[in-house]
Amino acid sequence: DGGITQSPKYLFRKEGQNVTLSCEQNLNHDAMYWYRQDPGQGLRLIYYSQIVNDFQKGDIAEGYSVSREKKESFPLTVTSAQKNPTAFYLCASVGQRDGLAKNIQYFGAGTRLSVL
C-alpha cells in the first residue's frame, strides 16, 4: 500500500534535548510538508520541501530543522530552542488524484510530542 508513515506515534522530550520525528512516503511525491497542530487550532506550517536537497521555512520554523536527502524521507528535528514543543506533528506529501485536482495533501498518522 502506498502512503506516508510517521514514527514514533508518541514521543517524550526532556529539557534541553533534541528529538527527531520520522516521515517516509512511497507515493513518489516531490513535495513534502511538516505541520504543527495545537489543541483547538488549525495546522501551522513549519517547513516544506519541493524537491530533494531543498527546503523552505514555513510560518513557525524557529526551533525546528529539517533535511531532505532522499525523495522518500523528510525528517523533522525539534531542537532545544523550541520552548513549547508539546503538540501534534503532521507530515504530508502533495500529489494529484485521479488526474483531476492537483495539490492534494496526503497526511501521515502524526506524532504526539510531549515534554517530560
Added chain:
Amino acid sequence: RKEVEQDPGPFNVPEGATVAFNCTYSNSASQSFFWYRQDCRKEPKLLMSVYSSGNEDGRFTAQLNRASQYISLLIRDSKLSDSATYLCVVTTASGGSYIPTFGRGTSLIVHP
C-alpha cells in the same frame, strides 16, 4: 487578518439535518481549494476538492465563489458518523511552490 477563516462552531444538529459551513480566504491569487475532515486525535483526510462550477459527492456539496472569496460545504441528511472537524484548505502558489493554508476547522456534532 487571518488568511483562512472558519466559524469554529460547534454545530450541534440532529440526525437527518442539513448543515452548511462557510470559509473565507483573503488571498485572491489562491488557486486550489479543499475540504478535509479530521476526527479526534487523527490526521486530516481529504473530503473533497472545491471547484467554481460546484461539485457534489453523495450527501456532500462544495461550492467556490471566487468573487466573494468564500468556499462552502453542505452536508445533507447528516449521519452520526459525520461528527468531526471540517477543515477548509486554500493553496496559493509562491516562488514555484504551493503553500497550503488551513482554517482552524469547524466542529460538527450530529446527535440522535
